[in-house]
Amino acid sequence: MIFLKKIILFLSIFPLALCQENLDPDVFPRPLIIEINEAHLKEWPAEEVLLQCTSWRLAGEANNLNPWKTIPEECADYVKEYMTGKGYALDLQRVSNEAGLYARSVDLSGDGKIAWVFDVDDTLLSNLPYYAEHGYGLEIYDRMKFGEWVERGMAPAIQASLKLYGEVLSLGFKVILLTGRSEMHRNITVKNLVQAGFREWDKLILRSFEDQGKTATRYKSEKRNKITEEGYQILGNSGDQWSDLLGSSMSVRSFKLPNPMYYIP
Numbered sequence: 001m002i003f004l005k006k007i008i009l010f011l012s013i014f015p016l017a018l019c020q021e022n023l024d025p026d027v028f029p030r031p032l033i034i035e036i037n038e039a040h041l042k043e044w045p046a047e048e049v050l051l052q053c054t055s056w057r058l059a060g061e062a063n064n065l066n067p068w069k070t071i072p073e074e075c076a077d078y079v080k081e082y083m084t085g086k087g088y089a090l091d092l093q094r095v096s097n098e099a100g101l102y103a104r105s106v107d108l109s110g111d112g113k114i115a116w117v118f119d120v121d122d123t124l125l126s127n128l129p130y131y132a133e134h135g136y137g138l139e140i141y142d143r144m145k146f147g148e149w150v151e152r153g154m155a156p157a158i159q160a161s162l163k164l165y166g167e168v169l170s171l172g173f174k175v176i177l178l179t180g181r182s183e184m185h186r187n188i189t190v191k192n193l194v195q196a197g198f199r200e201w202d203k204l205i206l207r208s209f210e211d212q213g214k215t216a217t218r219y220k221s222e223k224r225n226k227i228t229e230e231g232y233q234i235l236g237n238s239g240d241q242w243s244d245l246l247g248s249s250m251s252v253r254s255f256k257l258p259n260p261m262y263y264i265p
Helices: 002-021 038-043 046-061 073-084 086-105 128-132 143-152 159-171 183-196 216-229
Strands: 114-118 174-182 203-207 233-239 253-256
Touching (some): 073 086, 086 159, 086 253, 114 159, 114 216, 143 183, 159 233, 174 183, 183 203, 216 233
Parallel strands (some): 114 174, 114 233, 174 203, 233 253
16 A cells, blocks of 8 residues: 555656756756755654664765755764764775775876865864864854864874875875865964875965855865866865865866765855
């Protein structure tokens, strides 16, 4: 009976979907958008909450969620356990390993301007100590508080990324750091990066005054456009946000690091 109801529901929705798609055939299909009714999480047993939060994290990492400002309240313990347990570390290592395999396969015999772009926050430097004090994503992002954390210059290296960074450099890539941090944080960012073990980058690009107010996707696309105009070939890009990777002048291969604590458009 349940199966029959599903068939009837599908048949009732399918013609409407076809009709909507035919309204504008020139528009690219939209990505899958998943909406989870978080109010229902409170009604579910613990096992179901775990499954739902795992599903929510996967949807977020796959860029299938609507833009969100905070993690679901009921997923706070789940996100904390993931970020501080073995899962996050294993996922970081897997991304690093796959990126390393790709880096070693690249032909670097060209003009010496083969580039690998790295984001900084939660890609090279970990802000986990900051988010541990702010609910692992439960609190709405506070620019002033985060700026104070940045100025402390205490963000530790993400070890898997530090290993990849060293390998990319040793292979002959030009490393370009492209961060959403403001230009006002340049000095402390350089100091923090060096203390954490990151050195010998070709460029460190931060948001100038003219870049304020732009989405991360637009800002980073514009900066990559300039990088390619300078003759660089971007063959690798590592970032924890989809806005680090998408847009124009995308790299040949992009590597998304896990981060279920926040979303930057």
